[in-house]
Amino acid sequence: MADPHDGAPPRHVHVEKKKTNWVAWIALILGVLAALFALSRCNRDADETVVTTTTENTMTAVDDNNGVIAATQNAAVSTLLAGASGLGAYLAGTDALPGRFVFEKVQFDTNKSDIRAQDRAELDDVAKVLKQYPNATVRIAGYADARGPDAVNVPLGKARADAVKAALVARGITASRIETGSGSDRDPVATNATASGQQENRRTEILVTRR
Numbered sequence: 001m002a003d004p005h006d007g008a009p010p011r012h013v014h015v016e017k018k019k020t021n022w023v024a025w026i027a028l029i030l031g032v033l034a035a036l037f038a039l040s041r042c043n044r045d046a047d048e049t050v051v052t053t054t055t056e057n058t059m060t061a062v063d064d065n066n067g068v069i070a071a072t073q074n075a076a077v078s079t080l081l082a083g084a085s086g087l088g089a090y091l092a093g094t095d096a097l098p099g100r101f102v103f104e105k106v107q108f109d110t111n112k113s114d115i116r117a118q119d120r121a122e123l124d125d126v127a128k129v130l131k132q133y134p135n136a137t138v139r140i141a142g143y144a145d146a147r148g149p150d151a152v153n154v155p156l157g158k159a160r161a162d163a164v165k166a167a168l169v170a171r172g173i174t175a176s177r178i179e180t181g182s183g184s185d186r187d188p189v190a191t192n193a194t195a196s197g198q199q200e201n202r203r204t205e206i207l208v209t210r211r
Contacts, residue, residue: 084126084206091133091211098139099208102189106164108202111152113142113159115167123164126206127171136177139207140164143183145198150184157182164204179209 082090083104090099105122108114115123130136142160144153161180169175183205190197 084122087126087206087208088129088132090208091129091136097208097210101206101208103164103204103206106204107199108160110145110198110202111148111156113156113163115163120167123167124171127168127173130168130173130177133211135211136208137179137210138177139179139181139209140168141181141183141205141207143187143201143203143205144185145201146185146188146192147198148185153184154182157184160202160204 082099082101084101085104087099087101090101103119103122103126106115106119109116130138140161142157142162142164144156144160146153148156158180161182165175165178165180168178185192185201188197188201189203190200192198192201
């Protein structure tokens with residue numbers, strides 16, 4: 001006997017709904033967020049590295065423990081130092097601070113911090129420039145050649161800087177505008193293997209700290 005419902009549409013149709021795999025979606029979202037966070041950290045670390053490198057290469061370091069000033073850290077020979085004759089143009093310009101200049105004439109005899117007669121003309125010129133820019137402040141750094149230990153060279157460098165400061169003050173520059181420090185033998189501008197190179201390293205420098 002034929003089924004009376006045969007050929008007729010079923011009264012109830014069961015449609016199976018597709019289940020959403022929420023666990024997989026959540027895992028995917030968390031993975032994307034983790035990747036974005038890691039990428040942002042990498043970019044920030046890279047930026048910090050650039051800033052640190054730039055600072056170390058351009059700024060003068062001051063070691064407050066022993067008073068040593070060394071503008072080019074870990075360098076065998078300092079390069080491209082501008083002469084003090086360029087101080088006026090720098091103070092009149094807009095180049096970034098600090099500005100570093102080496103006295104071209106002012107050098108010292110071995111183990112001495114006396115200003116020599118032949119050095120006075122350059123000190124006259126530097127004093128004239130500083131008078132033209134009364135808001136400028138500077139740090140004077142004195143240096144030694146490498147033949148002595150730090151116990152000798154650090155105070156010797158400071159004594160040489162103090163002698164230059166005293167000479168500038170005697171020429172009318174306010175003492176409060178000038179700081180002094182020692183570079184010891186840390187940043188040579190010439191070889192210490194020859195007498196002429198040692199003479200060049202027994203020098204003083206001007207670091208402009210404010211215009």
